[in-house]
Amino acid sequence: MTALPEIHLPAAPLGSRVDAVVEALLQPILSGDWPPHHRLPSEHNLAGQQGVSRAVIREAIARLKSDGYVETRQGKGAFVAAAPGGNSFKLAEDSESDLLELRALIEADCAALAAERHTLADLQALRDAQAAMRRVIDKGGLGLNEDIHFHDVLAAAAHNPALRRFAAFVGRHAREAMQLARLSRLRYENRLAEIDAEHGAIVAAIAARDPAAARAAVLRHISNGLKRLGLPPRFT
Incomplete structure (x- = not known):
């Protein structure tokens, strides 16, 4: 079980x-x-871990349930929902290119804010996430979960919880449905290293505290992702 911060x-x-x-x-x-x-x-x-009353915990659970992140079961407690955050917004019918464009706009802002606000711990977490994906790829894996984690760490480094939640929700729709096929094809074509290099450019721009370069690196990453999917790029 993951320990929660006090x-x-x-x-x-x-x-x-x-x-x-x-x-x-x-x-x-x-x-x-x-x-x-x-x-x-x-x-x-949870009340003991967080140093609050059970009433606070119940209110927090109720809010997460309302937002679609948690579901409760009578007599069994609270559980993470099957599609966390799925009640907040509907994207299921949008095209792949539209979802990726939306993801680009959100993550570009996340990267720009991360370049301005990141801590040393955030920067290390980004480097660790990139290294984790590289290790999986080197062993012949796809790195799908590691790729998703990298982008969540990127959003967290912006230090805007609302933006992070929305980025995670959009990312789940824009990545999980389409990326498995994309990564499988890229492994066959021996092109997964391209993603690693693009992640490296994002990290480098954030480390340099250059918001414009960080934004450009994300847009370039998404544009290249569209091309890898065989779709026309939307950013230059």
Whole structure:
């Protein structure tokens, strides 16, 4: 079970405490540490971990349930939803190119903000995520989960929780449905290294604290992804 970060806000208003717990519980859901159908710790355990009352935990769970990240089962507790965040917005009928364009616009902003706001820990997490995908590829794997994780870490480095949640939601629709086939074809064509190089350019621009270069690197990455899918690029 993934350990949650300790958050102690004894003097904060109820709304602030609930917001903090919601963000703490979202972290393992968005990162994939708590996959769909994973059972959350009990209210009692969460209250102890987060240093808040069970009433705060119940309100946080209710909010996550309303947003589609969590579902509750009578007598069994709370579980990660089958499609976390799926109640928030509907993208199922949009084309691959439209989804990738939306993803590009969101992630370009994430990268620009990350270039301005990232910590040393954020930068290390990005480098670790890139290295993890490279290791899987070197062993003959596709690196799909590692690719998704890289982009979640990128969104987290922007230090805007709302933007991160939306980026994760769009990314899930824009990547998971189409990327398996794309990565399988690219492995056959021995072109997975292109993705690694593009990730490296994003990391380098963020490390240099260059928002314009970080934004351009993401747009170039998505544009190249469109071309790899056999679709016309939308960014130059």
